[in-house]
């Protein structure tokens with residue numbers, strides 16, 4: 001599941017996981033867990049995240065490699081949220097899956113208007129107190145999204161695995177749109 005910061009990836013992921021009994025891997029959640037331990041690695045990660053920049057690929061691919069084989073083997077599938085964040089990560093993911101005789105089914109691109117993204121992120125900042133939900137960091141995250149993450153859509157379009165989802169509307173409406181795509185799988 002891809003989309004700009006604030007597009008609702010985490011919210012919709014929880015609902016998909018519940019309905020389809022999927023395992024999930026959220027790089028953002030895993031990075032925040034590491035930061036919460038107060039470790040040296042966590043401090044290093046926070047120095048990227050709090051500025052709105054991506055964490056380097058080698059760290060992310062290492063996290064992926066550590067977690068991919070510990071996902072519940074009996075689950076109906078896996079949802080990756082917030083990953084891949086650039087084309088190099090998409091290539092690494094596809095390679096890692098191919099080595100396990102697996103493949104991605106679909107990339108869901110949650111599309112939300114720019115002003116709505118900012119409103120949602122500022123509101124979340126008030127509730128969750130994330131170090132990256134402030135206006136300066138939000139602006140940088142949106143720039144990084146355009147430069148680095150948006151090209152991931154083309155990567156999946158080229159292999160016919162791309163589906164755009166209108167991410168505007170109520171949580172229920174958006175979930176129904178996602179659900180109608182996932183039913184095909």
Ligand code: AMP
Nearest residue numbers: 027028048049053054055060082083085
């Ligand atoms: P998220 O919770 O997915 O919005 O991620 C929050 C922040 O964690 C991002 O702005 C990045 O700094 C970092 N992050 C999360 N996932 C990745 C990833 N796959 N690659 C690089 N950085 C990531």
